[in-house]
Amino acid sequence: MTKIRATNITWHEGHVTREEREALLKQKGVTVWFTGLSACGKSTFAFTLEHVLVQRGHLAYCLDGDNIRHGLNKNLGFSAEDRDENIRRIGEVAKLFADTGVIAMTSFISPYRKDRDRARNLHKEAGLPFVEIFVDTPIEVCEERDPKGLYKKARAGELKQFTGVDDPYEAPLKPELVLDASKLSPQEGSIKVLEYLETNGLLPTLGD
Amino acid sequence: MTKIRATNITWHEGHVTREEREALLKQKGVTVWFTGLSACGKSTFAFTLEHVLVQRGHLAYCLDGDNIRHGLNKNLGFSAEDRDENIRRIGEVAKLFADTGVIAMTSFISPYRKDRDRARNLHKEAGLPFVEIFVDTPIEVCEERDPKGLYKKARAGELKQFTGVDDPYEAPLKPELVLDASKLSPQEGSIKVLEYLETNGLLPTLGD
Numbered sequence: 138m139t140k141i142r143a144t145n146i147t148w149h150e151g152h153v154t155r156e157e158r159e160a161l162l163k164q165k166g167v168t169v170w171f172t173g174l175s176a177c178g179k180s181t182f183a184f185t186l187e188h189v190l191v192q193r194g195h196l197a198y199c200l201d202g203d204n205i206r207h208g209l210n211k212n213l214g215f216s217a218e219d220r221d222e223n224i225r226r227i228g229e230v231a232k233l234f235a236d237t238g239v240i241a242m243t244s245f246i247s248p249y250r251k252d253r254d255r256a257r258n259l260h261k262e263a264g265l266p267f268v269e270i271f272v273d274t275p276i277e278v279c280e281e282r283d284p285k286g287l288y289k290k291a292r293a294g295e296l297k298q299f300t301g302v303d304d305p306y307e308a309p310l311k312p313e314l315v316l317d318a319s320k321l322s323p324q325e326g327s328i329k330v331l332e333y334l335e336t337n338g339l340l341p342t343l344g345d
Numbered sequence: 346m347t348k349i350r351a352t353n354i355t356w357h358e359g360h361v362t363r364e365e366r367e368a369l370l371k372q373k374g375v376t377v378w379f380t381g382l383s384a385c386g387k388s389t390f391a392f393t394l395e396h397v398l399v400q401r402g403h404l405a406y407c408l409d410g411d412n413i414r415h416g417l418n419k420n421l422g423f424s425a426e427d428r429d430e431n432i433r434r435i436g437e438v439a440k441l442f443a444d445t446g447v448i449a450m451t452s453f454i455s456p457y458r459k460d461r462d463r464a465r466n467l468h469k470e471a472g473l474p475f476v477e478i479f480v481d482t483p484i485e486v487c488e489e490r491d492p493k494g495l496y497k498k499a500r501a502g503e504l505k506q507f508t509g510v511d512d513p514y515e516a517p518l519k520p521e522l523v524l525d526a527s528k529l530s531p532q533e534g535s536i537k538v539l540e541y542l543e544t545n546g547l548l549p550t551l552g553d
Contacts, residue, residue, distance in 0.1 A: 152392055152407070153399045161399060184360055191361045191369060196404070198445040199360070208467075209437040212430075222420075229417040230438055237406040237447060259416075 166235035173272030178318030228256030271312035374443035381480030386526030436464030479520035
């Protein structure tokens, strides 16, 4: 280590640690994984939470269909193998974000328990917190909303292997949190997540 | 938009913009793409730069073999198709990081021009800056270093399609910066990158 110039830089060639980045950001890296049926309200909760976090000065980023399916995972279809790979990659990328110190949020149906558990284990092995949020909105409500008309198509047989219609949704057995969009507004849901993160030492409480 | 509680939170359900995250971080998202032969010094430059940036209060993260090959890209081998997919995914992930406002650095041989250009175009389409750094250390020097004994194996024919030995390295035609590790120390190289970023408005100058 040598010091050069007037900037008092100390030179290192090794990796910056996660702790150094977390100190810089004044927050902890964590993945908040939203799972639930199509149109259950995952993304609305996630984006509302993202706004609150950024307003509070925290760096949060949401991985969702828009920025993943059309980018990193655009070479994946909907076969069983591709669905598996879709969620695997999302878990790996969320882990990289959490390792950076970011509050990474993922908003995907992620219907299979084994896929979500794999993402959880990846984080566990890296010493990174993983918060699974089951958005448990009744299917009748999701189907009533159906903003993209997907349930309609699935019921008509035009869309195959649609989660909740002809493909199973395996509910989390021990999610960190359960939210129901038919009972909670986006704001109320976000507050529940904030409270969970604060209570579990994953987010400084306001005033800290 | 309604305001609730004493925290003066304004509620939104839409996406947080890149500009909002950049304002929070007081920096611009950018991808700094290091390319060059095996053992040319890419990672040393990248990690030295990462340290300087974090010391200066900037959030930077380095994607490299350690966190990509063993994670996101662990299901890829070394066939032409897999190499292509390796670099494609790295470009997509770097773009997500830059979109978050992070200074994303990538440190991979990335020998083919078309692969690097695809990553550049991805960023261009998203309005994100992309800085390609050609680490142009003479192959004799790289081969002399050979910390993992890879050149030796390649020369002995034990390793096939090794860049610079029996697979081509396509040098960048218009890299933003060229560094030669046989002439520049890691510190000197990092300063050159910092100066490039500052001069091009991608990093606030010290004192700003």
